[in-house]
Amino acid sequence: MGRKLDVLRKEKRGPGRKARKQKGAEVELAKFLPPATDNSGNKLSSHARKRAAKRRMGSGKTQARKNLLQLKKQTDEGRMDGTSAAAEQPSLQKGGKHRGPGEGASRHPQLGCSDSRSVSLTPAKRSQPAGDNEEERLEFSESEGDGDEDAWESMEDDESNEEMMDDYGASSSEEEELLPIEQAARKQKSGREGLSEDDSEEEEERVSGQSKEQEDEEDTDLQLNMEIDEQFVLPSGEEIERENILPSNPPDLHLIHQRIKDNVEVLQDFRVKREAGRARQEYLALLRQDLAAYYSYSDFLLKKLMELFPLPELVNFLESNEVPRPMTLRTNTLKTRRRDLAQALINRGVNLDPLGKWSKTGLVVYDSSVPIGATPEYLAGHYMLQGASSLLPVMALAPQENERILDMCCAPGGKTSYIAQLMKNTGVILANDSSAERLRSVVGNLHRLGVTNAVLSHCDGRQFPKVLGGFDRVLLDAPCSGTGVISKDPAVKTNKDERDVLRCAHLQKELILSAIDSVNAASETGGYIVYCTCSIMVEENEWVVDYALKKRNVRLVPTGLDFGKEGFTRFKDRRFHPSVKSTRRFYPHTHNMDGFFIAKLKKFSNAIPKMQKDEESTLETASPASAPEVAAEPQLKRKKLERLKVTTGQKKQQQPPSKGGSVQRHKRPSPQRLGARPPARKQHRVHRNGQ
Amino acid sequence: MRPLTEEETRALFEKLAKYIGENIQLLVDRPDGSYCFRLHKDRVYYVSERILKVATSIPGDKLVALGTCFGKFTKTQKFRLHVTALDYLAPYAKYKVWVKPGAEQSFLYGNHVLKSGLGRITENTAQYQGVVVYSMADVPLGFGVTAKSTQDCRKVDPMAIVVFHQADVGEYVRHEETLT
Secondary structure, three states, X not given: OHHHHHHHHHHHOOHHHHHHHHHHHHHHHHHHOOOHHHHOOOOOOHHHHHHHHHXXXXXXXXXHHHHHHHHHHHHHHHHHXXXXXXXXXXXXXXXXXXXXXXXXXXXHHHHHOOHHHHHOOOHHHHOOOHHHHHHHHXXXXXXXXXXXXXXXXXXXXXXXHHHHHHHHHHOOOOHHHOOHHHHHHHHHHXXXXXXXXXXXXXXXXXXXXXXXXXXXXXXXXXXXXXXXXXXXXOOOHHXXXXXXXXXXXXXXXXXXXXXXXXXXXXXXXXXXXXXXXOXXXXXXXXXXXXXXXXXXXXXXXXXXXXXXXXXXXXXXXXXXXXXXXXXXXXXXXXXXXXXXXXXXXXXXXXXXXXXXXXXXXXXXXXXXXXXXXXXXXXXXXXXXXXXXXXXXXXXXXXXXXXXEEEEOOXXXXXXXXXXXXXXXXXXXXXXXXXXXXXXXXXHHHHHHOOOOOEEEEOOOHHHHHHHOOOEOEEEXXXXXXXXXXXXXXXXXXXXXXXXXXXXXHHHXXXXXXXXXXXXXXXXXXXXXXXXXXXXXXXXXXXXXXXXXXXXXXEEEEOOOOOOOEEOOOEEOOEEOOHHHHHOEEEOHHHHOOOOEEEEEEEEOOOOOOOOOHHHHHHHOOOOXXXXXXXXXXXXXXXXXXXXXXXXXXXXXXXXXXXXXHHHHHOOOOOOOOHHHHHHHHHHHHHHHHHO | OEEOOHHHHHHHHHHXXXXXXXXXXXXXXXXXXXXXXXXXXXXXXXXXHHHHHHHHOOOOOOEEEEOEEEEXXXXXXXXXXXXXXXXXXXXXXXXXXXXXXXXXXXXXXXXXXXXXXXXXXXXXXXXXXXXXXEEOOOOEEEEEEEOOOHHHHHHOOOOOEEEEEEEEOOHHHHOHHHOO
16 A cells, blocks of 8 residues: 555645646546536536545545545544644634645644744745645545554554654644734634635635636647647547548647657557557558648658658658758859858858868858848858758769869759869860750859860750760759759649659650760779669669669769668569669758758760660560661650650559569550640749759 | 851950950860850850760750850840859959958848958059959958958948959849849
């Protein structure tokens, strides 16, 4: 019966603790009460409720009363000793019936001592009211109900009371610490209590009725908190249905957030925390639905992301997509030095710091009193506003002086100017972009930054080895679905579907082959291709690289970046070449930069490997053909692309093109509008402009 | 894309001479390889031969820009310098004007330089002489022509214009689409 001892010990402690306990006990009490009382029309005060609970307690109840009587007897005896104090508080004697044993005991020391002590007052100590002790008594009387009453009684009689006396003698007593006005109020109250039980009940009801609402609020709050501790229960399908049916009241985001948290917790330790009879799929389905509602993603994208990340990481990822990345800028070393630039900007009231150890030119801007994109330094070309992640591909490319370099998709020119900067304006950069419109910003940026070694063209990237080839290095920043830069362009959350991703992937495969074909493997210094996207989809990254490895004489080499996560070598049912490990992935939640993928390829032979005859016959139509063919018959290609799109739209399951013979085996629907391609480019523009 | 005609070359050089005088020579004969002017879609580009070689293999209609754009020929065959030429004008400029930090912003928004904003000016600058405008931190901001000679500047009232605005780096933001 450790509980009895607990009760006694708690009485020794300060009122702050008591106060807290009182609240908790109230809530507990509310739980003990059968629901019958809730239905009854008139509201009960907290005391009334307690009494009702007592009444329902049954057998244990009578025992408790016995205890009470015994204790009262003792207190009365104690009071005999005190002479003047008893006269001071006549009401207390009357109200003794209501007082708990603890209170009665607590009075002893006060009565014994002189009045001089009553001077020291701490109002905080006030709250040791009868109700409190009553509650505790109630508690132990409940626990008492079983049968060993006698043991308890005896203990109460001879030992514990003395203990209490001593303790209260040591600590300051309760009554003397009240302010005079409080004492007066107390007397009044206890006097009234003494009149009759019924009266006091009514009074309490009246008083507490006013604070009823507040109490209720507190109750709900507490219950919310308690839900956390409770085991997460998967809501049934009907409940969710109901939520969906009622569009009038918008979904409770707080509730959904809580549910996501609980759900993730359960899923992380599924065997232990699961609810019996519910499958993991149900949990996952609910989680996806909640995440989609909470972060407003399309179901498709969430499914993809769930495949990509473990659950806690997924939530982190989604969360970090809601906040913008820090603003970073790159010093243009063609015109200034980082230290000078930092000083100049600090003088303008910009708060900045070096970007990191890995970059010698980057700066992070924390806040600024001037528009950072319109300072005289910016206009004079001393820096470029550029995300931290877009420095990485150029660092991986590592351009050397006097090389010929191709930047296939260059808008808006940030990476191009960085290349020029690393080459110190020597050699030649061919900056290409398929959209003439977006090249305007490239022209402006390159001139502003003082880049003089660039030629700008707006060819289609896929025509490249035909336009011009034999480059030392090629940077392919391929158009993509933009799933890594959701914080910049939240539209991606909803406007991408399977077809968009596959359309991008297809375009990327064509582009990477033309990029590889544009490189001169015999180059003394180069022969490298850097492929990067601002997407985190495997379809647009590892899959494309793996495809290039199969189709051309290239191998993956380390990117030279010492951070970032390794690329996937296996994903779901796909198995990629083991060297795909040396590619790098960057995530907003781990690196605090835009989601990015970087792969560096080295071309070791200019020859285009020929497929074996039999293999080729099956593969040819489904998989995009080699680049020369692309150049030669773009019309045909487009049709193929169209077909791929349609078929994949029909089947939910995507297929790697290398074994996607079935794609072509599908009955080909009537060739639809060829205009389906521009949207892909347009989408590309949307997120690139954001950069 | 083609080389400039005799006439166009004269128009271009006359304009350049207003700012950099006989330093034009330094633009044409450079120690680090040969440079030349090329006309493409009415724009004049200043490029090295090596870059030119790459650019020639790009179909004309696909070529957007090469090297540095100096300016364009108007429909009446006059030559107009663009702010993009500033990188080459600034180092060779013979006459310079420095504006006070307070007047920097005003100039970058396309306004003329007033006497009150004038920080420094090269001695013996004549009236209507092409000048490059610098900030007090020696950052080139643009170029224009003087409205008053250095002598007149001394006694003119503070609100009088001393440099007419022609081009400033603010155009990179304001007129990005018309730069080329």
